[in-house]
Amino acid sequence: MTTSTTTSSIRIRGVVKRFGPTVAVDHLDLEIPRGTLCGVLGPNGAGKSTTIRMIMSIIHPDEGELEVLGADALSAKDRIGYLPEERGLYRKMKVGEFLRYVGRLKGLASRDARDRSAAWLDRLELPGVLGKRCEELSKGMQQKVQFAAAVMHEPELLILDEPFSGLDPVNVRTLTRALREIHASGTTVLFSTHLMNQAEALCDRIVLFHRGRKILDEPLASIRNRFDPRTLLVEPADAGTSDRLRERLEALEGVEAVEFGTGDELVLRLADGVAPAGVLGAAAAAAPLRSASVRSVSLDDVFVDLVGERTVPAEANP
């Protein structure tokens, strides 16, 4: 496996992709540094999958330049692992045969493909499925088999399109652990999701898409610093006193609105430019509190802040 010495895994300049009258990706500039674990976020139809497909050279941009691992995308295919959004396996093929086949297509020798297939299935807690037909596996197991197919050739760049969709919490944990290990070994990981909390939990860099355009591209820490936290969470010391507390808190200077949260919790929204620490002190003085804290900004909040609409209904977030 050759290793490029360039500092960026992906470099995209002015890329445009149209499907008929629809502009799926609109003048995209993007640079993903090596070793990053980057989340590509955005609602359905934002252009995430199209961008990923162009990175994989499955489709080609109408305009612009695209460089992957210091080469054109086609030449770098062997050094990229890819889990597409649409899961697919040969139904009648045995799992072992499928993994060996994909491994060979990715440039592995037959023996390596065989050894790594078995090793990855064990690692993903899928022992004993090598000889089973793909159609005999559950959906979650099939998804893990595909994950193994994407990583077994030890790619320098791993691209995952909605890797956790449809997985139960146990399998999400298994895949998350594997993903962290792969990243820790030096692999650049780029994964798309429309679920903000997953990206927040995993990524050190976030790229946000909206209607074919990139609207945010920053390290997660930088995003949290840049977008001021303007929400406080307050819980009265005595249960059942939320109504009275709410009236007092609404009267505080700098508080724009107070809403009921879960249980006795109250959510205070602060006006622009107001220091949260000052309001926290005033709240504590106004009434006895069980707890009071500044709520960290969520990516969903950031998205709302940037485009004025939510990415997905709040209840869709697990």
Place this chain on the structure above:
Amino acid sequence: MSRPTLTGWWRRTASVAMREFVQTVFTKAFLLSVVALPLIGVVGFALIPLLLPEGPPPLRGEIVVVDPGEEMATPFERRLDRMLGDGAGDDGTAPDAIARFIESNERAVLAGSEVTVRLEEDASRLDDAKDQVRNGDAVAVLEVRRGEDDAGAGAGPIESWVMNIRSDLPARQVMLLERLADAAAVEVQVERAGEDLGRLRSLMDPPPGRTMRLSEGGGEAPEQVEAKMLVPMGFMMLLWVSVITSANYLLMSTIEEKSNRVMEVLLSAISPMQLMAGKILGYGLVGAILVAAYGGLAIAGLAAATMLDLVPASHLLLFAVYFVMAYFTIASLLAAVGSAVTELRDAQSLMGPVMLVMVVPLILWLPISEDPNGVLATVASFVPPLTPFVMILRTTGSAEPVAIWQIVATILWGTATTVGFVWLAARIFRVGVLMQGKPPTPLELLRWIRRR
């Protein structure tokens, strides 16, 4: 920056080809339908004579010929003795191989039998003779019925005969006895007319003759109707069936990969061109297996019938060339169709034009076999994608050889058009494999071809 090497390109293409081949050929359905059945046919053909019962049980006893005219028993006995013999003294008068084959089988019907013929001139003893049959003392009674003549009743010409047989006499032996009775009756009639049966037979036998086809260029070649009509049809059907079957496998496999969404996994590792090339090569091998199975069966059949001279090596060589040409054309077209649809039922409308073209060789078989060097045949030879089908009909069936320039020109032209079809199909394939949803219209297909 490293470019994929040519070796790497072919290695991956070969991986695709091998997967398609293995996943198709090493299945019970394929092995049973494509390989096992012809093999069973060949083996069965060879074993049938061994498996058949050796023949009916041997006859023991006498056949009573009740003939007041006393003429029928001798020729009947002579013929029966010939059947009871081992054929060593066969005079070879049987007119051809088929007749000799029939006679050999008839001998087998009476193998091991010990039958004598007894003449009974007294017609009034007929009932006694029948009782002998019923009691098992005689095998049969051949009653000869005669008309009147100057010598009196019962001495006239044979009007009819009745074979009275034992109730358990097997049908094959009955049929043989009937044939012997017929032949004996004819001999009696001929001799009564004062003629010699042998002389009449020789007069009736046509002298050896043959037909020569004279060409305008001064050449002449023996006309072989079987070769002219059946051999080209055999070659064309072998080409047609193997190409259609293997290309259809390719179509189904492409649709499956699209419908089960495995296509994107493949395309993340290889290019659409590698995928298509691998598929075409893989199913080409499947087609070759089909050709070997069915062609081998046909050749074995011809060899068994000592007609192998109808299929010279040059025909086989040309078949190989035309198979490659036809397969690549049809397979690439069906690959394009498969890439453009997600479900088999969507493929039907796009398959229509391809199948329409594939029917044309079947329609052209008769006119081209009738006149392999005529205008229709010559023109059709240059119409893609009919070229390989028409040329296999012409080159394997024409008594007068097809002009060399036409063979060379059609191979060159056919190769060029095949490359053209593969190129067009590849343009559609690279776009189609990533498309989902409703099948494209012809206009959209054109756009796909022109897309950068």
